[in-house]
Amino acid sequence: MPNKSDQQRQRRHAANPQPARLPTTGPGNRPIDLTGRTFGNWTVTRYDRTRSATAGRAYWHCLCACGVKRSVRGGHLIAGRSTMCCNSCPGH
């Protein structure tokens, strides 16, 4: 005889899965603050307001572990599509 309360708990848990990807924008279409977060070799230093306005999506100034600075798309950071300045990055 299965325990009914356990079954209900499992169903409720399955109905609320963790999102596969975090959205790149939060409430009010403002970018989620990634400042100080690390994605692979990248450390986010600040929001790239100029490029974000030009591109129409969130870009962030990032510092690679090897010292290279670059503006990287927030969606690529969160999705793990950009983790370092280049494939031959010495920090890799």
Ligand SMILES: [Zn+2]
């Ligand atoms: Zn690098």
